[in-house]
Amino acid sequence: MYTISGHHHISMLTKNAPLNNQFYQKVLGLRRVKKTVNQDNPTMYHLFYGDLTGSAGTELSFFEMPKAGSTIRGTNAITQIGLLVPSFESLLFWKKRFESFDVRHGEITSYAGRDALHFEDSEGLRMMLLNNNGEVVPENWSVWKDSTVEEKHQILGMGTVEITVRHLESLANTLKDMFGYVEASRSDTEAIYQSVGGQSFGEIVIKQEEGASEKPGKGSIHHLAIRVKNEDELRYWEEVVKERGFHSTGIVDRFYFQSLYFRESNGILFEIATDGPGFTADSTVEELGKALDLPPFLEERRAEIEANLAPIDS
Structure with a gap:
Protein backbone atom coordinates (compact mmCIF):
# COMPACT_ATOMS: atom_id res chain seq x y z
CA MET A 1 0.00 0.00 0.00
CA TYR A 2 1.25 3.46 -0.88
CA THR A 3 1.34 6.31 1.63
CA ILE A 4 1.13 10.10 1.44
CA SER A 5 4.56 11.59 2.12
CA GLY A 6 3.40 15.08 3.13
CA HIS A 7 2.04 18.28 1.64
CA HIS A 8 2.96 19.00 -1.98
CA HIS A 9 1.79 22.61 -2.41
CA ILE A 10 -1.07 24.90 -1.49
CA SER A 11 -2.83 27.31 -3.87
CA MET A 12 -4.40 30.67 -3.10
CA LEU A 13 -6.06 33.62 -4.84
CA THR A 14 -4.46 37.04 -5.18
CA LYS A 15 -5.99 40.20 -6.61
CA ASN A 16 -2.65 41.90 -7.17
CA ALA A 17 0.26 39.90 -8.60
CA PRO A 18 2.88 42.70 -8.28
CA LEU A 19 2.18 43.17 -4.55
CA ASN A 20 2.04 39.40 -4.07
CA ASN A 21 5.35 39.04 -5.88
CA GLN A 22 6.94 41.70 -3.69
CA PHE A 23 5.68 40.27 -0.39
CA TYR A 24 6.59 36.63 -0.88
CA GLN A 25 10.03 37.32 -2.33
CA LYS A 26 11.19 40.42 -0.48
CA VAL A 27 9.43 40.09 2.88
CA LEU A 28 9.14 36.32 3.34
CA GLY A 29 12.37 35.64 1.47
CA LEU A 30 10.99 32.82 -0.65
CA ARG A 31 12.21 32.16 -4.15
CA ARG A 32 9.85 32.68 -7.05
CA VAL A 33 10.50 29.38 -8.77
CA LYS A 34 7.93 29.61 -11.54
CA LYS A 35 6.19 32.48 -13.31
CA THR A 36 3.57 30.87 -15.49
CA VAL A 37 -0.17 31.03 -16.18
CA ASN A 38 -3.25 29.17 -15.06
CA GLN A 39 -3.32 26.30 -17.53
CA ASP A 40 -7.13 26.29 -17.53
CA ASN A 41 -7.33 30.07 -18.02
CA PRO A 42 -4.04 31.45 -19.39
CA THR A 43 -5.19 35.06 -19.08
CA MET A 44 -4.16 34.95 -15.41
CA TYR A 45 -0.77 34.51 -13.77
CA HIS A 46 0.08 31.42 -11.74
CA LEU A 47 3.03 32.15 -9.44
CA PHE A 48 4.94 29.62 -7.36
CA TYR A 49 7.26 30.40 -4.43
CA GLY A 50 9.38 27.95 -2.46
CA ASP A 51 12.91 26.81 -1.75
CA LEU A 52 15.85 26.61 -4.18
CA THR A 53 13.93 24.52 -6.75
CA GLY A 54 10.36 24.73 -5.47
CA SER A 55 10.64 21.28 -3.94
CA ALA A 56 7.43 19.41 -3.15
CA GLY A 57 6.33 20.51 0.30
CA THR A 58 7.71 24.05 0.03
CA GLU A 59 5.47 25.50 -2.68
CA LEU A 60 3.04 28.36 -2.14
CA SER A 61 1.14 29.05 -5.36
CA PHE A 62 -1.12 31.94 -6.35
CA PHE A 63 -3.64 32.49 -9.12
CA GLU A 64 -4.06 36.17 -9.95
CA MET A 65 -7.71 37.25 -10.23
CA PRO A 66 -7.77 41.06 -10.62
CA LYS A 67 -11.55 41.21 -10.14
CA ALA A 68 -11.56 39.19 -6.91
CA GLY A 69 -13.46 40.69 -4.00
CA SER A 70 -12.71 40.25 -0.32
CA THR A 71 -12.95 36.85 1.32
CA ILE A 72 -15.99 36.45 3.58
CA ARG A 73 -14.69 34.06 6.17
CA GLY A 74 -16.67 31.02 7.19
CA THR A 75 -16.59 27.28 7.56
CA ASN A 76 -15.96 24.52 4.99
CA ALA A 77 -12.66 26.08 3.94
CA ILE A 78 -8.91 25.74 4.30
CA THR A 79 -8.36 28.50 6.82
CA GLN A 80 -4.69 28.77 7.78
CA ILE A 81 -1.23 27.79 6.51
CA GLY A 82 1.70 26.92 8.74
CA LEU A 83 5.26 27.58 7.57
CA LEU A 84 8.19 26.00 9.40
CA VAL A 85 11.16 28.04 10.65
CA PRO A 86 14.23 26.57 12.33
CA SER A 87 13.96 27.76 15.93
CA PHE A 88 12.31 29.89 18.61
CA GLU A 89 14.98 32.51 17.91
CA SER A 90 13.69 32.54 14.34
CA LEU A 91 10.24 33.51 15.60
CA LEU A 92 11.79 36.44 17.48
CA PHE A 93 13.63 37.45 14.30
CA TRP A 94 10.43 37.28 12.26
CA LYS A 95 8.42 39.27 14.79
CA LYS A 96 10.91 42.13 14.44
CA ARG A 97 10.96 41.73 10.67
CA PHE A 98 7.16 41.92 10.49
CA GLU A 99 7.24 45.06 12.61
CA SER A 100 9.78 46.67 10.29
CA PHE A 101 7.72 45.81 7.18
CA ASP A 102 4.41 46.74 8.84
CA VAL A 103 3.04 43.20 8.42
CA ARG A 104 -0.05 42.42 10.46
CA HIS A 105 0.91 39.86 13.12
CA GLY A 106 0.22 38.69 16.66
CA GLU A 107 2.38 37.78 19.63
CA ILE A 108 4.35 34.54 19.85
CA THR A 109 1.96 31.90 21.09
CA SER A 110 1.45 28.17 20.50
CA TYR A 111 -0.45 26.16 17.92
CA ALA A 112 -0.84 22.37 17.70
CA GLY A 113 1.91 21.94 20.28
CA ARG A 114 4.43 24.26 18.63
CA ASP A 115 5.61 27.82 19.22
CA ALA A 116 3.78 29.94 16.67
CA LEU A 117 3.63 33.45 15.26
CA HIS A 118 0.41 34.26 13.39
CA PHE A 119 0.46 36.82 10.58
CA GLU A 120 -1.38 37.87 7.41
CA ASP A 121 -0.30 39.12 4.03
CA SER A 122 -1.73 42.37 2.65
CA GLU A 123 -4.80 40.54 1.29
CA GLY A 124 -5.70 38.89 4.57
CA LEU A 125 -4.34 35.40 3.88
CA ARG A 126 -3.91 33.81 7.31
CA MET A 127 -0.57 32.15 7.97
CA MET A 128 1.62 31.24 10.92
CA LEU A 129 5.29 30.56 11.42
CA LEU A 130 5.92 27.40 13.43
CA ASN A 131 9.04 26.48 15.39
CA ASN A 132 10.45 23.32 13.80
CA ASN A 133 12.81 23.10 16.80
CA GLY A 134 15.54 21.29 14.87
CA GLU A 135 13.30 18.40 13.84
CA VAL A 136 13.77 16.49 10.60
CA VAL A 137 12.49 17.97 7.35
CA PRO A 138 12.09 16.18 4.00
CA GLU A 139 15.46 15.48 2.42
CA ASN A 140 14.41 17.03 -0.89
CA TRP A 141 14.08 20.53 0.64
CA SER A 142 16.99 22.82 -0.36
CA VAL A 143 18.15 26.17 1.00
CA TRP A 144 18.08 29.16 -1.36
CA LYS A 145 21.33 31.02 -0.73
CA ASP A 146 20.14 34.27 -2.36
CA SER A 147 17.14 34.79 -0.10
CA THR A 148 16.61 38.20 1.49
CA VAL A 149 16.49 36.33 4.84
CA GLU A 150 19.62 34.88 6.41
CA GLU A 151 19.80 31.09 6.24
CA LYS A 152 19.48 30.40 9.97
CA HIS A 153 16.02 32.00 10.02
CA GLN A 154 14.69 31.16 6.55
CA ILE A 155 11.29 29.55 6.03
CA LEU A 156 11.97 25.84 5.52
CA GLY A 157 8.70 24.72 3.94
CA MET A 158 5.07 23.98 4.68
CA GLY A 159 3.97 22.80 8.12
CA THR A 160 0.53 22.39 9.67
CA VAL A 161 -2.46 23.28 7.50
CA GLU A 162 -5.77 24.15 9.19
CA ILE A 163 -9.09 23.11 7.66
CA THR A 164 -12.40 24.26 9.18
CA VAL A 165 -15.51 22.21 8.40
CA ARG A 166 -19.04 21.59 9.62
CA HIS A 167 -18.57 17.83 9.74
CA LEU A 168 -15.26 16.93 11.34
CA GLU A 169 -15.90 13.19 11.29
CA SER A 170 -16.31 12.92 7.53
CA LEU A 171 -13.02 14.72 6.78
CA ALA A 172 -11.27 12.78 9.55
CA ASN A 173 -12.44 9.51 8.02
CA THR A 174 -11.21 10.56 4.59
CA LEU A 175 -7.74 11.35 5.93
CA LYS A 176 -7.52 8.32 8.20
CA ASP A 177 -9.34 5.55 6.36
CA MET A 178 -8.66 6.54 2.76
CA PHE A 179 -5.17 8.08 2.91
CA GLY A 180 -3.76 6.41 6.02
CA TYR A 181 -3.12 9.56 8.06
CA VAL A 182 -2.29 8.99 11.72
CA GLU A 183 -4.50 10.56 14.40
CA ALA A 184 -2.25 12.60 16.69
CA SER A 185 -4.98 14.08 18.92
CA ARG A 186 -8.75 14.33 19.05
CA SER A 187 -11.52 16.21 20.85
CA ASP A 188 -15.17 16.82 20.02
CA THR A 189 -14.39 19.89 17.92
CA GLU A 190 -10.75 19.51 16.84
CA ALA A 191 -8.48 16.77 15.55
CA ILE A 192 -4.91 16.56 14.29
CA TYR A 193 -3.86 14.12 11.57
CA GLN A 194 -0.39 13.48 10.18
CA SER A 195 0.58 11.76 6.94
CA VAL A 196 3.90 10.87 8.59
CA GLY A 197 3.50 10.17 12.30
CA GLY A 198 5.03 12.84 14.53
CA GLN A 199 5.90 15.19 11.65
CA SER A 200 4.33 18.55 10.89
CA PHE A 201 5.26 18.70 7.17
CA GLY A 202 2.19 16.58 6.44
CA GLU A 203 0.01 17.68 9.36
CA ILE A 204 -3.62 18.79 9.09
CA VAL A 205 -5.62 20.33 11.93
CA ILE A 206 -9.38 19.90 11.48
CA LYS A 207 -11.61 22.34 13.33
CA GLN A 208 -15.36 21.86 13.50
CA GLU A 209 -17.43 25.02 13.14
CA GLU A 210 -21.06 25.64 12.28
CA GLY A 211 -22.20 28.55 10.16
CA ALA A 212 -22.12 29.77 6.60
CA SER A 213 -19.52 28.49 4.18
CA GLU A 214 -16.62 30.78 3.37
CA LYS A 215 -17.04 32.91 0.24
CA PRO A 216 -13.66 32.98 -1.50
CA GLY A 217 -11.90 36.12 -2.63
CA LYS A 218 -8.45 37.67 -2.46
CA GLY A 219 -6.39 35.95 0.23
CA SER A 220 -8.49 32.79 0.28
CA ILE A 221 -7.08 29.29 -0.10
CA HIS A 222 -8.26 27.38 -3.16
CA HIS A 223 -6.92 23.89 -2.51
CA LEU A 224 -4.34 21.75 -0.74
CA ALA A 225 -2.18 19.36 -2.76
CA ILE A 226 -0.79 16.26 -1.06
CA ARG A 227 2.31 14.47 -2.21
CA VAL A 228 2.94 11.16 -4.00
CA LYS A 229 6.13 9.96 -5.68
CA ASN A 230 5.15 9.21 -9.25
CA GLU A 231 2.40 8.45 -11.75
CA ASP A 232 2.11 4.79 -10.67
CA GLU A 233 1.23 5.93 -7.15
CA LEU A 234 -1.14 8.55 -8.53
CA ARG A 235 -3.00 5.90 -10.52
CA TYR A 236 -3.34 3.84 -7.36
CA TRP A 237 -4.89 6.81 -5.55
CA GLU A 238 -7.17 7.51 -8.49
CA GLU A 239 -8.74 4.09 -7.94
CA VAL A 240 -8.94 4.60 -4.17
CA ASN A 266 -17.53 19.11 3.15
CA GLY A 267 -16.54 20.56 -0.22
CA ILE A 268 -12.81 20.89 0.52
CA LEU A 269 -10.82 20.60 -2.71
CA PHE A 270 -7.82 18.29 -2.57
CA GLU A 271 -5.21 17.72 -5.23
CA ILE A 272 -2.95 14.68 -5.28
CA ALA A 273 0.30 15.59 -7.08
CA THR A 274 3.49 13.80 -8.07
CA ASP A 275 6.96 14.93 -7.02
CA GLY A 276 8.21 15.29 -10.59
CA PRO A 277 9.24 16.25 -13.14
CA GLY A 278 9.48 19.51 -11.16
CA PHE A 279 10.09 23.12 -12.12
CA THR A 280 13.45 22.42 -13.76
CA ALA A 281 11.62 20.60 -16.57
CA ASP A 282 11.92 23.75 -18.69
CA SER A 283 14.48 25.83 -16.82
CA THR A 284 17.90 25.61 -15.25
CA VAL A 285 18.10 25.98 -11.47
CA GLU A 286 19.82 29.34 -11.94
CA GLU A 287 17.07 30.73 -14.20
CA LEU A 288 14.04 29.45 -12.28
CA GLY A 289 11.21 31.97 -12.05
CA LYS A 290 12.84 34.72 -14.11
CA ALA A 291 11.04 34.37 -17.44
CA LEU A 292 7.43 33.50 -18.26
CA ASP A 293 7.40 29.71 -18.66
CA LEU A 294 4.57 28.01 -20.52
CA PRO A 295 3.78 24.31 -20.80
CA PRO A 296 4.33 22.97 -24.33
CA PHE A 297 0.64 22.95 -25.24
CA LEU A 298 0.44 26.72 -24.63
CA GLU A 299 3.75 27.69 -26.23
CA GLU A 300 2.21 28.41 -29.64
CA ARG A 301 -0.01 31.01 -27.94
CA ARG A 302 2.90 32.78 -26.23
CA ALA A 303 2.54 36.11 -28.05
CA GLU A 304 -1.19 36.29 -27.29
CA ILE A 305 -0.69 35.26 -23.64
CA GLU A 306 2.15 37.71 -22.98
CA ALA A 307 0.12 40.55 -24.55
CA ASN A 308 -2.63 39.99 -21.96
CA LEU A 309 -0.34 39.92 -18.91
CA ALA A 310 0.82 43.04 -17.11
CA PRO A 311 4.45 43.12 -15.86
CA ILE A 312 4.81 42.17 -12.19
CA ASP A 313 8.49 42.96 -11.53
CA SER A 314 9.33 46.51 -10.56
Missing part, protein backbone atom coordinates in the same frame (compact mmCIF):
# COMPACT_ATOMS: atom_id res chain seq x y z
CA VAL A 241 -10.73 7.93 -4.61
CA LYS A 242 -13.15 6.34 -7.06
CA GLU A 243 -13.84 3.37 -4.76
CA ARG A 244 -14.56 5.79 -1.92
CA GLY A 245 -17.34 7.30 -4.02
CA PHE A 246 -15.76 10.68 -4.72
CA HIS A 247 -15.82 12.18 -8.20
CA SER A 248 -12.35 13.08 -9.45
CA THR A 249 -11.00 14.89 -12.47
CA GLY A 250 -8.92 11.89 -13.43
CA ILE A 251 -5.21 12.39 -13.97
CA VAL A 252 -4.29 15.80 -15.39
CA ASP A 253 -0.86 16.54 -16.87
CA ARG A 254 0.33 19.84 -15.39
CA PHE A 255 3.74 19.42 -17.09
CA TYR A 256 5.62 20.16 -13.85
CA PHE A 257 3.72 17.35 -12.11
CA GLN A 258 0.80 15.01 -12.66
CA SER A 259 -2.34 15.64 -10.61
CA LEU A 260 -5.86 14.64 -9.85
CA TYR A 261 -8.47 16.68 -7.99
CA PHE A 262 -11.50 15.78 -5.89
CA ARG A 263 -13.75 17.34 -3.27
CA GLU A 264 -14.46 15.54 -0.01
CA SER A 265 -17.96 15.69 1.46
